[in-house]
Amino acid sequence: MVLSTLRNLRTPTATIPAPSSSSATAKPARAVDGEILLETTALTKTYAGADGELPVLAGIDLQIRAGEVVALLGRSGSGKSTLLRCLAGLIPPSSGTVAYRDQPLKGANPGTAMVFQTFALLPWLTVQQNVELGLEARGTAPDQRAEAARAAIDLIGLDGFESAFPKELSGGMRQRVGFARALVVEPDVLMMDEPFSALDVLTAENLRGELMELWASGQFPTRAIVLVTHNIEEAVLMADRIVVLGSRPGTVKETFHVDLDGPRDRNSPAFQDLIDRVYRVMTGRTKESRIPGRPDGIDTDRRTPANTPLPGASVDGLSGLAEMIAHHDGRCDLADLADDLGLEVDDILPLVDALELLGFAGISGDDLLLTDRGTAYAGADVQESKTIFAEAAMHAPLVKLITTSLHQNAGGTLRAGFFRDVLAHHYTSEQVTQQLETATDWGRYAELYAYDADPQEYRLENDQPRPTARS
Numbered sequence: 014m015v016l017s018t019l020r021n022l023r024t025p026t027a028t029i030p031a032p033s034s035s036s037a038t039a040k041p042a043r044a045v046d047g048e049i050l051l052e053t054t055a056l057t058k059t060y061a062g063a064d065g066e067l068p069v070l071a072g073i074d075l076q077i078r079a080g081e082v083v084a085l086l087g088r089s090g091s092g093k094s095t096l097l098r099c100l101a102g103l104i105p106p107s108s109g110t111v112a113y114r115d116q117p118l119k120g121a122n123p124g125t126a127m128v129f130q131t132f133a134l135l136p137w138l139t140v141q142q143n144v145e146l147g148l149e150a151r152g153t154a155p156d157q158r159a160e161a162a163r164a165a166i167d168l169i170g171l172d173g174f175e176s177a178f179p180k181e182l183s184g185g186m187r188q189r190v191g192f193a194r195a196l197v198v199e200p201d202v203l204m205m206d207e208p209f210s211a212l213d214v215l216t217a218e219n220l221r222g223e224l225m226e227l228w229a230s231g232q233f234p235t236r237a238i239v240l241v242t243h244n245i246e247e248a249v250l251m252a253d254r255i256v257v258l259g260s261r262p263g264t265v266k267e268t269f270h271v272d273l274d275g276p277r278d279r280n281s282p283a284f285q286d287l288i289d290r291v292y293r294v295m296t297g298r299t300k301e302s303r304i305p306g307r308p309d310g311i312d313t314d315r316r317t318p319a320n321t322p323l324p325g326a327s328v329d330g331l332s333g334l335a336e337m338i339a340h341h342d343g344r345c346d347l348a349d350l351a352d353d354l355g356l357e358v359d360d361i362l363p364l365v366d367a368l369e370l371l372g373f374a375g376i377s378g379d380d381l382l383l384t385d386r387g388t389a390y391a392g393a394d395v396q397e398s399k400t401i402f403a404e405a406a407m408h409a410p411l412v413k414l415i416t417t418s419l420h421q422n423a424g425g426t427l428r429a430g431f432f433r434d435v436l437a438h439h440y441t442s443e444q445v446t447q448q449l450e451t452a453t454d455w456g457r458y459a460e461l462y463a464y465d466a467d468p469q470e471y472r473l474e475n476d477q478p479r480p481t482a483r484s
C-alpha cells in the first residue's frame with residue numbers, strides 16, 4: 014500500500030498546483046539550499062503566572078535554513094511548542110525577534126503551515142473541505158482551492174477519502190488530512206508539533222517514512238521542516254539537525270548535526286551512538302549541559318523546593334522501576350530500558366529523577382545504578398520499604414517542607430493552599446498541582462503525614478515520631 018501509493022505519487026499529476034496567481038499571497042522566489050528562511054534573535058517568552066511572570070524561553074538564537082529538517086527536542090515543558098508557535102507567528106515573543114526571510118514577523122508567518130498532534134480537524138467538514146480551509150483563509154478562488162486540495166489529498170495518499178468526515182477515519186488517515194491541509198498552502202517551512210505521537214507505533218512509522226520519502230523526492234515546494242518532538246529516535250531518524258532545549262527556562266542546550274545517510278538504519282552503530290549522545294544531553298549527564306534544578310546538580314543540603322522540583326512519579330511507578338533495575342543485577346542502560354518497556358525516554362525520566370532524588374539510584378555513563386539504599390528498598394517487605402522510603406523522602410525538599418511545617422504548627426494541620434502559594438513563586442499552577450500530588454502520594458506512603466482532600470488539608474498522624482533525613 015505504501016509503496017504503490019508512493020509510486021503513484023511520482024507522476025507529475027500529483028504535484029500540487031500553485032494555488033493561484035491571483036492568490037492574496039505572492040510567493041517569494043524558491044530559496045536555495047542553505048538560505049536562512051527563519052531566524053530568531055535573542056528570543057524570550059514569558060507567560061503571566063499566578064504569581065508574576067514565568068520565563069519559558071530565554072535567549073533563543075535559532076536559524077532554519079532551506080533544505081533542512083530541524084528537530085526541536087526537549088523534555089515536557091521545555092518550551093518546544095511555545096518556540097514553534099513563536100516561529101509560526103501565532104504568539105509574539107516577549108522580547109527578541111522572529112524574522113521570516115529577513116522580515117520581522119508581524120502576526121502570523123505567511124511562510125509556514127502547522128501540523129498538530131491532535132490533528133485539529135473540523136468534524137463537520139469533509140476531508141476535501143478541511144484541506145481547502147487553509148487556502149480559503151488566504152483568499153484563493155473556489156475552483157483553484159478545490160483543485161489544489163485534490164492534488165494535496167492525492168499526494169498524501171488520501172485519494173478516495175475526499176467526501177469522508179473525520180470521524181469515519183482512522184488516526185493515521187486523520188493525520189494525513191492534517192498534512193494535506195498544511196501542504197496545500199505550499200508553506201516554505203512546514204511546522205509539525207509532535208505529529209506522530211497520538212498514533213500507534215506502526216501507523217506513526219508508516220507516516221514518518223512516507224513523509225520523508227515525499228520530502229526527499231521534492232514533490233512539494235516546502236523548503237524546510239521544523240519538527241517538535243520529545244522522541245530522540247524520531248529526531249535522529251528524520252532530522253538533519255537536532256536542537257536540544259533545556260528547561261526552566263528553555264534555552265538551546267546543544268545542537269547536533271546528523272550526518273547519517275538515508276534511509277537511516279536504526280541498528281547501525283553510528284545511529285545508536287548519536288542516540289546515546291543526544292540522550293546524555295537530554296538527561297543532563299554532561300557537565301556543560303546540566304539541567305538546572307535536577308537533583309543530581311545540587312548538593313543534598315542545598316536543595317530547596319524552588320531549585321529541586323518533585324518529579325511526577327508515583328510511589329508505585331518508582332518502586333516498579335527500582336525492582337526492574339534490581340532484576341538486572343542493579344544496573345541497566347536507560348535507553349534500552351525505555352525500549353524494552355515500549356516507552357519513550359520522556360516517560361521514564363520522572364521515575365529516574367525520583368530514584369535519584371531519593372538516593373535510590375545514580376547514573377554512571379548511560380547506565381542507571383541502584384545504590385545500596387535502593388537495593389535495600391527494592392528487596393524490602395512492605396513495612397521495611399515504608400521505613401526506608403520515609404527516611405529517603407525527607408531528602409525531597411517539598412516533602413521535608415510539609416513534614417517540618419506540620420511539626421512546627423501547634424495544631425498539626427496545614428492547608429494545601431499554603432504550600433501552593435509558596436510554590437507559585439517558582440512554578441506554573443500545573444506544575445504546582447503535579448508536585449503537590451507527588452508530595453501527597455509520597456508522604457502518605459511514608460506515613461509522614463496524611464492528606465484530606467476535603468478540606469484540602471495536610472495533617473500529622475497522631476502517633477508520628479519526628480522524622481529526620483540521614484544522608
Ligand SMILES: Nc1ncnc2c1ncn2[C@@H]1O[C@H](COP(=O)(O)OP(=O)(O)OP(=O)(O)O)[C@@H](O)[C@H]1O
Pocket residue numbers: 060061069087088089090091092093094095096243441443
Ligand atoms: N498559554 C500559556 N500560559 C501560561 N503558561 C503556559 C502557556 N503555554 C505554555 N505554558 C507553560 O510554558 C511551559 C512550556 O510549555 P510548552 O507547551 O511550550 O512546552 P513543551 O516543551 O511543548 O511541552 P510538551 O512536551 O509537554 O508539549 C510549560 O511550563 C507550560 O505550562
Ligand SMILES: [Mg+2]
Pocket residue numbers: 093094095
Ligand atoms: Mg508541546
